[in-house]
Amino acid sequence: MCGIVGLLVKKPALREQLGELMMPMLIGMTERGPDSAGLAVFNDTVDVDHRKISIYSGFTEAGEDFDWNGLVHGLREHLVIDARVQARGNHAVLTVSGEPEAARHWIKEHHPRLHLLSTGRSISVFKDVGTPAEVADRYDFKSLKGTHVVAHTRMATESAITADRAHPFTAGEDFCLIHNGSLSNAAGLRRKLEPLGIHFETDNDTEAACRYIEWRLGEGDTLHQALDHAFKELDGFYTLLMATSDQLALVRDPFACKPAVVAEHDDYVAIASEFRSLAHLPGIRDAKVFEPGPEEMYVWKA
Template sequence: MCGIVGLFLKKDALRPRLGDMLTDMLITMTDRGPDSAGIAIYGDASEGLKMTVQSDVPETGFAGLEAALGAALGAPVGVAVIDTHAVLTIPADAEAAARAFAADRGLRVMGVGSAMEIFKEVGLPKDVAARFGIRAMAGSHGIGHTRMATESAVTTMGAHPFSTGDDQCLVHNGSLSNHNAMRRVLSEKGFAPQTQNDTEVAACYISSRLAEGANLGEALEGTLEDLDGFFTFVVGTKNGFGVVRDPIACKPAVMAETEDYVAFGSEYRAFANLPGIEAARVWEPEPATVYFWER
């Protein structure tokens, strides 16, 4: 049992409130997953890439990071340290070199993209959100997850969202039965999962389909054919987000839409503090049906 939230803003006037609204939604889902939490925020796009990295020992892992990274890449970079995470701003063509640098320094890459930043850690959702200052973050859309671990250890790398492609990430409630077979298939395609979490397999699957030229809706439809088990997926991309449930749809899910936003929650109470929710169109996503919104 886990909790998922998502919020897609239709109007820019709400952008400064994105983090605040998502934080309230995430905290409401605490009893569905109290062991770890994470949020992906899609904010202003940078001219290059934003790479979010994590360190278990930020005092040493991030010490002198900007100078060392700049020297390694031979280009100006930016470093914004936020608790155990740091958002690195790097040239668009420097992703491979930056990943190699991060690995040598013992930093874990949470996600890469021009607009996406990912923050996730072990702990109660309210504590995780406070550590990273999520309430103060602005953006166009975001997704979040509260985890109750069942199939893998409670670790930072086991927390959601999982990002396996630029500006793309996924959160999941449920369990996949064919994830080991899919690991082999995806590894042969160059999308090898790095953890034992079955959710990362789903994220790699979406990335592989997008890399093959599918759009987000087509990639989500593919999960219904190729991934076995029970699941609700919420996927974020640079331009929007999408939702799909398995054909049985045994995991709870609800959506709300107004003129200002589209919201997703594992339960209706996640919407309690959203502005104008009393006038929203509220519905339960249909089984085996893809929903997605893009700018």
């Protein structure tokens, strides 16, 4: 099992309450995924010359006392770039100018135990082990603002319970994926992608799906084409929820083995594994509630 939720607000005023509205959705999925939780939120888009990089320091010796300001000074000094950081315990969102790959490379070289969670102009990722309520509290999910958010509660089946194996997974820039299910050909996908120069950071099956779809997008596929390829290549059970800087996309495997419910309201689109995570949204009685069909693509624009 696992729980997935997604919320895209259409009414600009609701962006201020994105985290607050999402919180009961996430907590509602606790029984489906009590061992870890995480989310990706899209907000405060930086200009084309900057990138936001989300970083996890839980694997370093200092852990939540990691010297984030030291990291920023190092980047400024060595790469001669703008760098600033917003830290919360073992998570930080770093904003850098210049070529993001140079900054990522420098961080990995000088702080090999830092784990990079995401890169993009609008994405930020927070994920960790613990119950959804504990993780949400640790990073103050309820105060998050933004246009859309996807969040996940994990009940691990295919790989160990660690922060880097929690969802969301990201690949490339401003792309993330969360998954309820299990893939039986994750190792095969990995063997296909690694010779193409695509680097994997964990042994998690969802990471393979994430990197596969991002690879197809990078090859020039539209999101629809990439998901068509995914339907042919992914073997297993899945409901996948993906987010880019301006879209949410949802697919279910051909047997609809894993659940999903959607609520479309004038003010928002909300997605969850089960209705109990949608029940507390304002105006839910006026929303169009439906179950997405198997092997179909659902895409919503932010």
